Amino acid sequence: QAEVEETLKRIQTHKGVIGTIVVNAEGIPIRTTLDNSTTVQYAGLLHQLTMKARSTVRDIDPQNDLTFLRIRSKKHEIMVAPDKEYMLIVIQNPSE
Amino acid sequence: MKKNIGQKPFYTSHQGHPDDICPLTLTSATQELFGCRYDGDVTRDNPYKILRKEDILQDLRNRAAVSDFSPVKQLVLAYPEDELLLVYDRDFIYGSSFYLVLTVEGKDRHLMPIVAEVGEEALEREPSDVFAAQKTPEPRPWISLGSEQEIEEESVTDSRPRLKCRISRVRRAFGAPVFFSDRNAAETKDGFIECTPYQDKIFSLKQMERHCGVQAIPNCNSSSTQTPWTYPKNMCTQYEPREFSKEEKENCLQSEELKHFISLAVSRLEVAIQQNEIADVFFDDWKALSEDDGGYAGKADSHLKEYQSFTDLHFSQEKTISNISWHPTISGVIAVAMTERLSFEDRINASTKLLLNPSLILFWSFSDPINPQLLLECPDDVFSFEFCPSDPNIIVGSCMNGQVVLWDISAHVERLQGTRSNTRDNETSVVRYCAVSSIEHGHKAPVTDIQWLPETFEVSRMGVPMENKSGMCVQIVTCAPDCCLMFWDIRAPRVAFQNMADQRKQKVEEKPLENPDGVPNTFKHLNLTWKPLFRVCPRLVNIPAIHSPNWGLNGSQTPNLFSDNLFFLPQDGELVYTDWKLEKDDSGRLFSVKPSHRFTIHDGLVNTVRRSPFFKDIVLTVGGWTFAIWKEGVMNGPIIHSSCSQRKCTVGYWSQSRPAVFYIGKEDGNLEVWDLLEKTHEPSQTQNITTAPITCIKPWIISSKQHLLAVSDHLGTLHILEIPWTLRSPCSNEKLSVNKYFEKEVDRLVYFDKRREMRTKEKKNMDAEELRKKMVRQRSQISKWILIIICLVGTYSVVKYIPGKLYFFLTYLD
Numbered sequence: 001q002a003e004v005e006e007t008l009k010r011i012q013t014h015k016g017v018i019g020t021i022v023v024n025a026e027g028i029p030i031r032t033t034l035d036n037s038t039t040v041q042y043a044g045l046l047h048q049l050t051m052k053a054r055s056t057v058r059d060i061d062p063q064n065d066l067t068f069l070r071i072r073s074k075k076h077e078i079m080v081a082p083d084k085e086y087m088l089i090v091i092q093n094p095s096e
Numbered sequence: 097m098k099k100n101i102g103q104k105p106f107y108t109s110h111q112g113h114p115d116d117i118c119p120l121t122l123t124s125a126t127q128e129l130f131g132c133r134y135d136g137d138v139t140r141d142n143p144y145k146i147l148r149k150e151d152i153l154q155d156l157r158n159r160a161a162v163s164d165f166s167p168v169k170q171l172v173l174a175y176p177e178d179e180l181l182l183v184y185d186r187d188f189i190y191g192s193s194f195y196l197v198l199t200v201e202g203k204d205r206h207l208m209p210i211v212a213e214v215g216e217e218a219l220e221r222e223p224s225d226v227f228a229a230q231k232t233p234e235p236r237p238w239i240s241l242g243s244e245q246e247i248e249e250e251s252v253t254d255s256r257p258r259l260k261c262r263i264s265r266v267r268r269a270f271g272a273p274v275f276f277s278d279r280n281a282a283e284t285k286d287g288f289i290e291c292t293p294y295q296d297k298i299f300s301l302k303q304m305e306r307h308c309g310v311q312a313i314p315n316c317n318s319s320s321t322q323t324p325w326t327y328p329k330n331m332c333t334q335y336e337p338r339e340f341s342k343e344e345k346e347n348c349l350q351s352e353e354l355k356h357f358i359s360l361a362v363s364r365l366e367v368a369i370q371q372n373e374i375a376d377v378f379f380d381d382w383k384a385l386s387e388d389d390g391g392y393a394g395k396a397d398s399h400l401k402e403y404q405s406f407t408d409l410h411f412s413q414e415k416t417i418s419n420i421s422w423h424p425t426i427s428g429v430i431a432v433a434m435t436e437r438l439s440f441e442d443r444i445n446a447s448t449k450l451l452l453n454p455s456l457i458l459f460w461s462f463s464d465p466i467n468p469q470l471l472l473e474c475p476d477d478v479f480s481f482e483f484c485p486s487d488p489n490i491i492v493g494s495c496m497n498g499q500v501v502l503w504d505i506s507a508h509v510e511r512l513q514g515t516r517s518n519t520r521d522n523e524t525s526v527v528r529y530c531a532v533s534s535i536e537h538g539h540k541a542p543v544t545d546i547q548w549l550p551e552t553f554e555v556s557r558m559g560v561p562m563e564n565k566s567g568m569c570v571q572i573v574t575c576a577p578d579c580c581l582m583f584w585d586i587r588a589p590r591v592a593f594q595n596m597a598d599q600r601k602q603k604v605e606e607k608p609l610e611n612p613d614g615v616p617n618t619f620k621h622l623n624l625t626w627k628p629l630f631r632v633c634p635r636l637v638n639i640p641a642i643h644s645p646n647w648g649l650n651g652s653q654t655p656n657l658f659s660d661n662l663f664f665l666p667q668d669g670e671l672v673y674t675d676w677k678l679e680k681d682d683s684g685r686l687f688s689v690k691p692s693h694r695f696t697i698h699d700g701l702v703n704t705v706r707r708s709p710f711f712k713d714i715v716l717t718v719g720g721w722t723f724a725i726w727k728e729g730v731m732n733g734p735i736i737h738s739s740c741s742q743r744k745c746t747v748g749y750w751s752q753s754r755p756a757v758f759y760i761g762k763e764d765g766n767l768e769v770w771d772l773l774e775k776t777h778e779p780s781q782t783q784n785i786t787t788a789p790i791t792c793i794k795p796w797i798i799s800s801k802q803h804l805l806a807v808s809d810h811l812g813t814l815h816i817l818e819i820p821w822t823l824r825s826p827c828s829n830e831k832l833s834v835n836k837y838f839e840k841e842v843d844r845l846v847y848f849d850k851r852r853e854m855r856t857k858e859k860k861n862m863d864a865e866e867l868r869k870k871m872v873r874q875r876s877q878i879s880k881w882i883l884i885i886i887c888l889v890g891t892y893s894v895v896k897y898i899p900g901k902l903y904f905f906l907t908y909l910d
Binding site for chain 2: 010077
């Protein structure tokens with residue numbers, strides 16, 4: 001468990017990273033570095049989006065699967081690493 | 097059963113069968129007798145049966161009348177040969193089941209086709225005989241079937257002999273001159289024949305027949321339902337996101353799957369994060385490049401070019417411009433206030449002359465550099481004037497004699513806009529002020545600055561800022577060296593008592609038409625009776641004069657954000673920062689609070705206090721030989737204080753488009769452009785505009801391509817300069833950089849203060865230390881002497897006597 005902590009801390013200390021969220025398969029946040037309301041909002045919305053993206057990829061080719069999702073907005077970039085049971089969300093501001 | 101064969105058995109042509117055959121019906125007994133049974137002896141394929149004549153005659157003799165052959169008895173007897181042909185007429189072609197061929201030729205003919213058929217078959221085998229067998233058809237007589245009647249009907253023939261006519265006339269009549277005369281057709285009866293229209297029934301056809309198409313469709317059934325309309329109800333749901341409890345989270349965090357997942361996911365994430373760290377992929381380098389280059393452009397580009405200059409020969413002689421104001425809505429129109437260039441004493445001496453020369457505010461338009469467009473008449477020299485932000489036709493000005501003046505130029509707006517033709521009238525119209533404040537209640541000193549409160553604010557009688565619901569600027573603030581700050585309201589005062597209302601109404605009704613000098617009645621209610629709403633006199637220890645207050649009213653929406661603090665500039669170069677709210681003291685009277693901060697940093701009269709248009713809490717003050725930049729909230733001192741320059745700074749103003757740039761006007765007519773991001777110890781460029789001291793600077797943005805700077809000088813000339821691209825377009829992140837710079841300066845101030853404190857503390861400590869050391873040394877010296885004396889006297893007794901002290905002494909001797 002210490003490894004998990006360490007790894008997450010390592011990600012958080014990268015340049016420009018605003019927050020990190022670990023979410024389970026149903027979209028319930030497990031661990032976060034942001035405040036509760038923001039976390040819940042990000043988790044809910046990104047969970048749905050990831051499901052949609054995954055279903056899109058699989059519709060086109062059933063043997064394919066989603067490995068990574070990056071959303072670039074004006075202010076920052078949201079990166080989602082999905083998995084079968086968990087999802088890791090990182091928000092980074094690249095222009096800092 | 098014997099059938100009736102026919103009325104005329106043999107010889108008529110209408111019988112339907114040839115003459116040489118005779119249809120017969122044979123009974124089954126006859127058939128058996130002769131061996132010609134149906135479908136037995138005679139069939140369709142083989143219908144021919146040869147009967148012997150003698151057999152037939154025999155049968156006739158045997159059965160006489162009953163015999164089937166009785167009708168043909170005579171013919172049979174007449175038959176030449178011995179054998180007759182009986183044909184089975186299966187299809188009843190001739191009316192019976194059998195027919196008897198009565199002539200030899202017939203018999204041959206009947207039998208021949210068989211032979212012919214056979215012959216044809218043989219012929220097929222021998223094609224050379226084809227043509228021999230085919231006979232050309234012989235012409236037979238035409239049998240009339242009735243068609244010649246139709247043809248007769250159709251042919252056209254003369255039904256009667258043709259008539260012949262011959263018309264003749266006397267030869268004389270041909271070619272004779274003709275004389276026509278008029279005759280009215282209606283004169284004589286039957287002079288004309290009328291062909292009246294009539295409704296011809298031919299054309300009113302009735303459609304008797306119509307083509308219709310019919311299509312079968314499945315059964316349709318229309319039906320309807322109505323749902324009961326209950327009243328609409330508001331419904332709401334409230335939801336909460338699902339969350340895990342702490343234990344569950346711990347559980348999850350400890351699980352193996354999570355570890356595995358994290359190790360997998362992190363590798364992908366790190367790649368992505370590092371990509372972002374290295375470079376921002378979506379950053380447009382090309383665009384950014386162009387902005388940076390602008391800073392290094394040639395010096396020529398950053399020169400302020402003279403765009404236009406206005407001087408009026410009539411009105412600006414011997415006068416100076418005290419204030420400039422751009423017209424807020426009409427582009428290209430600028431107003432300047434002309435004041436006398438005399439000191440106070442000279443004014444008094446020349447007061448009679450001055451009364452004849454009225455003071456004016458001139459309106460200049462870019463389209464006409466020689467003649468001012470409009471002149472506003474003032475009761476006395478105007479030091480400051482402002483256009484009303486919500487209604488640019490109202491101008492308020494502050495005069496030297498302490499009065500506040502209002503003008504309404506709605507009648508002349510067209511002229512300013514230049515919609516009227518230039519040749520119409522060359523004389524500039526003079527607009528008289530429509531209202532002045534009452535002299536007793538106004539300021540007792542020249543009013544130096546005047547400002548409109550933003551349209552979302554108003555201040556009540558008690559000095560409490562409230563929200564202004566009318567959306568129009570209605571209040572003004574003025575200040576004067578009589579250390580008073582006054583708030584004025586331009587609306588008509590609300591009437592307290594009914595009688596007063598009637599009286600006032602009467603008064604107003606009495607003079608409805610009085611309109612001297614063509615002054616609009618906008619502010620009639622204020623004229624000469626205008627009192628300030630309330631006044632603020634900040635309590636200052638010595639009574640300096642307030643020169644010009646300025647607060648950047650943020651234009652914020654709610655009164656809560658209204659900054660209640662403002663900067664005052666008393667005359668001796670001090671800067672006062674205070675809250676202007678009135679408070680009640682013990683006796684219930686309202687009084688103003690003591691100012692919170694006072695700073696003396698300028699070494700001369702501070703003439704400008706201006707808030708930065710980009711930062712709400714950054715203020716520029718210009719006075720004496722220096723200028724300073726302050727940040728509200730940082731009360732230690734100015735965050736930037738310039739060094740003393742060679743000449744006095746007369747006026748300063750922030751740039752409207754670049755957060756780091758401001759302009760300082762100098763006593764020698766130089767205009768200094770300071771760029772905080774370029775240099776902070778000296779101006780980034782200096783340009784000489786005029787020879788006289790600069791009295792006012794006002795920039796204005798006409799369009800995104802044209803930014804103008806209005807500079808007025810002491811000689812009364814107004815110069816309009818064009819701001820070059822380098823000075824008007826901000827570089828990338830300029831606001832951010834400037835903000836950072838200011839923050840750094842604040843940090844520096846704070847640091848310095850801390851250090852100063854520390855230093856003083858240290859110094860104190862050091863002093864205390866030294867003092868202590870000195871004391872100790874002194875004491876030790878004294879102790880040495882005492883010991884010596886004691887030693888001289890007698891150690892033992894002393895030791896015994898004062899044991900504690902000895903210990904003390906001994907330790908110090910060490």
